[in-house]
Amino acid sequence: MTHRNSPLSVEGRRRLVERCKTRPIAHVAAEMGISRATASKWVHRHREFGEVGLLDRSSTPKQSPTAAPNVVVREVERMRREHKWSAARITFELEQVGIQISRRTVSRILTDLQLNRRRFIDPTGESNREARKIVARCPGHMVHLDVKKVGRIPDGGGWRAHGKDSPEARAVARTKTRGTRAGYVYLHS
Known part of the structure; x- marks a missing residue:
């Protein structure tokens, strides 16, 4: 998958190849803004x-020679x-049978197997974590709501805009005593 700033998509590569059939590669590369x-x-x-x-192409390696064997x-x-x-005990037990492996590698293996927490395993040894799926019963059943906390700025601005002892700041101070107070407004969208 091409990254966000990639100059060539699959279609761009096709155009590049077509142009290079009749013209030098270096000239086409300069026109398209890529290296030769x-x-x-x-x-x-x-x-x-x-x-x-x-x-x-996939960027994953074809071979991982340092990966732990399947056994x-x-x-x-x-x-x-x-x-x-625990991972430390498993490491110790494996060393007793001649398998050298670090505790961190055992921890990674357990995480990959989703067995990294003991509470994820029931007494019989089976995984007790089920994949949860949220399914709407009908269109519009579930609604996503964003809440934004915004500071309430008085009409005419606050004292930072006009200075602490300005007439505008005194007018804002008078409105505070009348019941309208500064604070926060929550916007729901």
Whole structure:
């Protein structure tokens, strides 16, 4: 997915490739406000992969060599569900069987499995957290309301606008004694 400030969308990349068929890459890149290297990248991807090469790619790595093996993840989950052990205890128990893993890694695994809090597991070891879904019974059943707290400024402004001993400030002070007071107004939208 292109980011907010990206100069080239998928359509922009198509236009770039079309223009580069008849003109030098450096000239087209300068016209489009991108570097020559970026323009070359998209032209070469189009030559190699066709239209598919112009689409956005996932930025996630294909391999994560330092990720915990699936066997270790399953063992951490089993220990948590069966014994409800803490991350420190799970780390200790894994070290006893020859698996070296840090407590922080165990904590991350438990968070990924949504088992990071003991209260999320019932006595049988099952997860007791259900995904909550809010569903409207009919259109207009649920309404979103925004509330904004705004300072109430007296007519003519306050003493900051005119000075503390000005006639306008004295007029505002007189209105305070009559019952209209400064404070806040809440705007609902």
